[in-house]
Amino acid sequence: MTIESRILTDLPNRADDQLKPLWEYSDEELHMLRVTEFSTFLDHTWERKPTTAGQRESIGRLNWGIELFDGTRLTDPQNSRRLLWARKLMAVLLKAPSDCFGPAVASTGSFRRGFQWLLSWMSNHGYHHPHELTPDVVSHYLEDLPRILLDHQESEGISGSQAALGLKILTCLWTERRVLTLWGVPSMPVNPFGTKSAGSHAKQIATKTRGWIQPLPDEVAIPMFNKAAWFLNTPAEDVIQLLDVVRDPIADSDCIEVVVVMKGKEHIRRRKPGKRPAPRQRRAKKFLDSFQFSTLPGDTHPWHPPLNENYEASRGMTPTARVRQLFEAVREACAINIQGTTGMRISELMGIKAGLDPVTDLPLGVRIESSATGLYDVYLIRTELAKTEKGLPREVDWVLGLRPKDSTEEPLAVRALRLLNRLYEPWRPWANTSRLFIMDTGGETFRLKTTSQSAMTSQTMTGGMKRFFERWVDLSGLPDESKHKIRDNDLVAWRESKGTIFTTHMLRKSWAQYVFAVDPALAPAIQLQFHHLSLAMTDTGYIGSNPLLMTSMNQVAEQQRNLMVFETIMGRSPIAGKMGEQIERATRGLTEDFKNLPISEAWQRTVEFCDEQGLTIFFSPYATCLPIHTSTMRCHDEAHTPVGLRLKPNYATRESSLCAGCDNFAIDYRHIPFWQERYLQNWITYKQAEKRGETSGGQFRVFLDRAQQAGKLLKKVGADMKALERQVKMTLKEDHALARVH
Numbered sequence: 001m002t003i004e005s006r007i008l009t010d011l012p013n014r015a016d017d018q019l020k021p022l023w024e025y026s027d028e029e030l031h032m033l034r035v036t037e038f039s040t041f042l043d044h045t046w047e048r049k050p051t052t053a054g055q056r057e058s059i060g061r062l063n064w065g066i067e068l069f070d071g072t073r074l075t076d077p078q079n080s081r082r083l084l085w086a087r088k089l090m091a092v093l094l095k096a097p098s099d100c101f102g103p104a105v106a107s108t109g110s111f112r113r114g115f116q117w118l119l120s121w122m123s124n125h126g127y128h129h130p131h132e133l134t135p136d137v138v139s140h141y142l143e144d145l146p147r148i149l150l151d152h153q154e155s156e157g158i159s160g161s162q163a164a165l166g167l168k169i170l171t172c173l174w175t176e177r178r179v180l181t182l183w184g185v186p187s188m189p190v191n192p193f194g195t196k197s198a199g200s201h202a203k204q205i206a207t208k209t210r211g212w213i214q215p216l217p218d219e220v221a222i223p224m225f226n227k228a229a230w231f232l233n234t235p236a237e238d239v240i241q242l243l244d245v246v247r248d249p250i251a252d253s254d255c256i257e258v259v260v261v262m263k264g265k266e267h268i269r270r271r272k273p274g275k276r277p278a279p280r281q282r283r284a285k286k287f288l289d290s291f292q293f294s295t296l297p298g299d300t301h302p303w304h305p306p307l308n309e310n311y312e313a314s315r316g317m318t319p320t321a322r323v324r325q326l327f328e329a330v331r332e333a334c335a336i337n338i339q340g341t342t343g344m345r346i347s348e349l350m351g352i353k354a355g356l357d358p359v360t361d362l363p364l365g366v367r368i369e370s371s372a373t374g375l376y377d378v379y380l381i382r383t384e385l386a387k388t389e390k391g392l393p394r395e396v397d398w399v400l401g402l403r404p405k406d407s408t409e410e411p412l413a414v415r416a417l418r419l420l421n422r423l424y425e426p427w428r429p430w431a432n433t434s435r436l437f438i439m440d441t442g443g444e445t446f447r448l449k450t451t452s453q454s455a456m457t458s459q460t461m462t463g464g465m466k467r468f469f470e471r472w473v474d475l476s477g478l479p480d481e482s483k484h485k486i487r488d489n490d491l492v493a494w495r496e497s498k499g500t501i502f503t504t505h506m507l508r509k510s511w512a513q514y515v516f517a518v519d520p521a522l523a524p525a526i527q528l529q530f531h532h533l534s535l536a537m538t539d540t541g542y543i544g545s546n547p548l549l550m551t552s553m554n555q556v557a558e559q560q561r562n563l564m565v566f567e568t569i570m571g572r573s574p575i576a577g578k579m580g581e582q583i584e585r586a587t588r589g590l591t592e593d594f595k596n597l598p599i600s601e602a603w604q605r606t607v608e609f610c611d612e613q614g615l616t617i618f619f620s621p622y623a624t625c626l627p628i629h630t631s632t633m634r635c636h637d638e639a640h641t642p643v644g645l646r647l648k649p650n651y652a653t654r655e656s657s658l659c660a661g662c663d664n665f666a667i668d669y670r671h672i673p674f675w676q677e678r679y680l681q682n683w684i685t686y687k688q689a690e691k692r693g694e695t696s697g698g699q700f701r702v703f704l705d706r707a708q709q710a711g712k713l714l715k716k717v718g719a720d721m722k723a724l725e726r727q728v729k730m731t732l733k734e735d736h737a738l739a740r741v742h
């Protein structure tokens, strides 16, 4: 069969004289063009018969009502020009492909996704036709593609083949350009991939996405976590009380006393409370009018202004609309605390069940186990995986937190679960689901008449979390760039969008980041939560048994490794320790090379450099371990591990003094808090002993050595040594004063 004969297409009930090339079909005649065995050009769905036994019937269906990311469908009138060329391209591929083979039936789904990604992007940027895809426009699309791919799937990385799907339609537009141009679809001006192949672009995109989802910048994460934790205390209790507006407890009383004024005199009358909207609204107004918000410890005023009759005039919002905002704030704060301190995905969060266990009185699904050392209670929650991946269990445990055995405090995430159960209590009887998170379509205020509630969708919760930023986390004072930027002006988008560029994947990354190293700027409750989670990882191995969390940890470990090397190259953050010095030497040449590069390109080159070197990294609060020199890993020397088995640190034997002399040890600014504390403790102890004249025997030598070692490392990573010395002097002075009093 010649190409020419394949190009001739058949009409329904064709006769030989009706055969004609595709491009001779006018737009008016398209309804007659049969594109597959079962479908004609204008059909809503094009259907092909599966060619392999056992394939689903649906595998060959292409439904053109593809939903674009702006919420429109490809079949909507505003997308008619895009739909027309998309159908023509597909018809050419099916009827007259340039490679003579055409796409396999099983690849129909991949075309659907390819069209969805490219056409969504074109729609967002106002492009309608392939000829508008100039090299600049294509390179803009390629730049956005990693974000598009990551935003629309649950996993946190993109494979080369997934990235190739995003390029598929561009490739086809170029290979089929001859027939398309004849058919009235002008081609792209040049090959969209230039001198490189689509495959190498796909590979590059896949590499790029490995570092794409960054943890929230500290400048954003810290105020967000602090505010979310703040809501979980007194404000949440106040908001739960405020929900009497919905509960309307008076409605169930037999009768109520009301004051009526008759002939200038007040009389008390008893009457039924009334369940109709008007009396309910009167009661709600009266209740809100008199509601008193609490004053938080250390404050002189209540944390929220009264919701009385002046509220609307001064704030432009009715008191009931404000109650809904406060309800949403507590709900979202709970969700952020649970997701942000467990690392679970939004779909797992939405899968948590409502209620308390009648036996343990813990939120449903939560259990307490004793840690391996017996020192801690470990709170775990079991959730069902929304999406199972090959080899993973259907249910998985998430660590909600730890507490020392003798403590009565519950981890933040457990508190959040209890609060959510109480928060939803007025609506629970009307819920048609056993899920904890439920929703209605109540608009701005609560419906006073309780209506059916269904399970909340991940999308609704994500929207709620974005609103939490907008309403409660003030990002207006953010500088243009974060302290650890890997892109120019990385905070501008946060400031300008008021945090609405947030995605829930970021919470997972931030979780891993803070488990590696708790940031002291976090509020004490959050610090403690992450500190305990860090223990869960290192001392109990609980986190290590959840494969999803390990993926996040590994990705963040890789990002942190890249960041450490990047900041060293850029001269932003010195590193100390033997491995630190080795990295400095190895990257010295790059510092010069990167001088004039844009930040994002320098970052990309650093990622490539670290990958080439095959650097793996392990964290602890006091150091970064890069076990390149396996024969000199001191923690394994202690345990006499054969060199061939030294794949990671020996957690049982490693400790700060041992690591500090190891060839694989490096520290940077992240480890300053640990070494500062060590310096102060040892130096003060030594100085006190010196004052007492007890150092000559040598028994305090170890304190001196430790202080000197810590001081040397701190100096190298740029710690404020003068401030530390002041602290030492002050402590010694206070000791002296105390001694005189006694």
Ligand code: SF4
Pocket: 624, 625, 626, 627, 632, 633, 634, 635, 636, 649, 650, 654, 655, 658, 659, 660, 662, 663, 664, 665, 666
């Ligand atoms: S002793 Fe410390 S730095 Fe050295 S290999 Fe072990 S954990 Fe890493």
